[in-house]
Amino acid sequence: MASQQSDRNEIERLDREYTLGTWTRQRDFDPTEIVDTEGPRIVTANGDSILDFSSQYVCTSLGYDAERVVDAIAEQASNVPYVAPGWSTEPRARLSKKLAEITPGSLKKTFYSTSGTEANEAAFKIARAYTGKYKILSRYRSYHGATAASLSASGDPRRVAQGPEIQPEVPGMVKGPDPYAYGSSLDPDQSLEYIEEMLQLEGDTVAAVLVEPLVGSNGVLTPPDDYLVRLQEIAHDHGALLICDEVMTGFGRTGEWFASELYDAEPDIITMAKGLTGSYQPLAATTVSEEIAEFFEDNLLNQGHTFAGHPTACAAGVAAIETYEQEGLVENAREIGEYLTSELDALAERHPSVGERRGVGLHQGLELTRSEMERVPFEERSDKVSGRTTVLDEVSAHALDNDVYFYTSVNTIVVTPPLTISETEVDEAVAALEEALEVSDAAMDA
Numbered sequence: 001m002a003s004q005q006s007d008r009n010e011i012e013r014l015d016r017e018y019t020l021g022t023w024t025r026q027r028d029f030d031p032t033e034i035v036d037t038e039g040p041r042i043v044t045a046n047g048d049s050i051l052d053f054s055s056q057y058v059c060t061s062l063g064y065d066a067e068r069v070v071d072a073i074a075e076q077a078s079n080v081p082y083v084a085p086g087w088s089t090e091p092r093a094r095l096s097k098k099l100a101e102i103t104p105g106s107l108k109k110t111f112y113s114t115s116g117t118e119a120n121e122a123a124f125k126i127a128r129a130y131t132g133k134y135k136i137l138s139r140y141r142s143y144h145g146a147t148a149a150s151l152s153a154s155g156d157p158r159r160v161a162q163g164p165e166i167q168p169e170v171p172g173m174v175k176g177p178d179p180y181a182y183g184s185s186l187d188p189d190q191s192l193e194y195i196e197e198m199l200q201l202e203g204d205t206v207a208a209v210l211v212e213p214l215v216g217s218n219g220v221l222t223p224p225d226d227y228l229v230r231l232q233e234i235a236h237d238h239g240a241l242l243i244c245d246e247v248m249t250g251f252g253r254t255g256e257w258f259a260s261e262l263y264d265a266e267p268d269i270i271t272m273a274k275g276l277t278g279s280y281q282p283l284a285a286t287t288v289s290e291e292i293a294e295f296f297e298d299n300l301l302n303q304g305h306t307f308a309g310h311p312t313a314c315a316a317g318v319a320a321i322e323t324y325e326q327e328g329l330v331e332n333a334r335e336i337g338e339y340l341t342s343e344l345d346a347l348a349e350r351h352p353s354v355g356e357r358r359g360v361g362l363h364q365g366l367e368l369t370r371s372e373m374e375r376v377p378f379e380e381r382s383d384k385v386s387g388r389t390t391v392l393d394e395v396s397a398h399a400l401d402n403d404v405y406f407y408t409s410v411n412t413i414v415v416t417p418p419l420t421i422s423e424t425e426v427d428e429a430v431a432a433l434e435e436a437l438e439v440s441d442a443a444m445d446a
């Protein structure tokens with residue numbers, strides 16, 4: 001769907017000329033103009049209506065027809081569009097209370113920012129202040145954000161691709177292995193033992209263990225059911241907090257409000273963004289336990305932003321949560337997620353290039369392989385930043401030719417539709433994927 005140089009319209013030309021595209025060499029930045037949206041679909045300037053099975057960056061969880069959210073933003077903007085974080089507003093107070101109610105365990109107070117990146121940065125500062133220790137232990141197959149500390153905490157290939165802007169990396173970020181039975185030389189149990197040994201050997205220096213409960217943009221990695229609770233115990237045994245980065249998995253994506261609940265864990269801190277407002281406004285949150293909140297009664301919380309707790313964004317957050325609740329979207333993610341899972345499993349049976357389906361609810365991925373007998377990826381981790389067109393890009397492009405959009409990440413086709421999705425739309429997407437996977441089947445080793 002990317003427009004060719006010759007047929008770019010005026011907006012695409014202007015955008016191309018005056019905007020720096022994200023995460024790309026600028027010669028590859030060639031965005032297609034979107035002029036309209038409807039339900040789970042985006043509409044291009046030349047009239048193509050595309051079923052979005054990625055929810056953009058796994059964030060438009062409410063689809064595009066959440067009128068309650070639109071109205072809440074408009075009303076707030078006409079009453080109190082902005083005041084600095086030192087003042088109180090109704091939407092922030094109501095949102096904070098609501099987050100205390102829907103997050104697991106004793107999570108109670110929330111610090112606001114505007115991106116998942118900042119939510120994690122705040123979590124690091126909070127964990128360091130609270131524990132008096134400085135290291136953050138995260139994992140290799142992870143993404144936690146774009147700025148120096150959050151990218152240093154990420155194992156994502158984008159960290160190693162960095163030049164002088166973050167080299168040397170922020171000190172104190174140590175990385176352990178992932179629960180990735182399909183693609184790692186360690187099985188998930190061994191990976192956990194490895195992390196335990198790391199915590200012992202790092203001595204009493206680790207402030208927090210930071211994980212995505214169900215890894216997103218590094219390949220949709222689903223841990224064993226008892227993994228997160230065991231990790232939490234191990235972290236606590238070594239005096240470290242557990243921070244769950246639920247920027248992608250929060251707000252119903254896995255069929256629970258938070259993926260931590262799926263695995264019965266009660267993190268000390270949860271970070272969130274994306275689905276918090278269904279992406280109708282940029283808003284992120286770092287919610288901490290009552291105990292951590294109490295610590296800051298007498299200790300300085302040395303963090304803040306001009307737009308922290310922005311009233312229109314918080315109004316969108318309250319209305320988004322009401323929409324999830326009133327339209328039963330978390331339940332829908334669970335139910336349609338089961339249907340999607342069975343359809344994807346059937347696809348995997350029919351297509352030899354699908355090595356493994358992973359995921360829960362509407363957080364799904366298909367990892368591809370060149371070989372029917374073993375895991376031989378089409379796309380290496382380094383391809384996330386190489387600019388090379390991979391077989392996965394071709395699969396995704398084929399689906400897009402049939403007006404269904406999937407994003408791909410580290411050898412995995414990511415399947416993460418909005419939570420509003422219906423069975424008919426799943427059928428439409430699966431049919432497009434069925435055809436597109438013929439491209440990868442044909443590219444397999446003989």
Ligand SMILES: Cc1ncc(COP(=O)(O)O)c(C=O)c1O
Pocket residue numbers: 057114115116117118120143144145146212216217245246247248273274
């Ligand atoms: C798990 C996770 N954490 C953090 C981030 C960073 O969020 P943002 O892009 O809003 O800064 C992302 C973004 O994709 C993410 O998936």
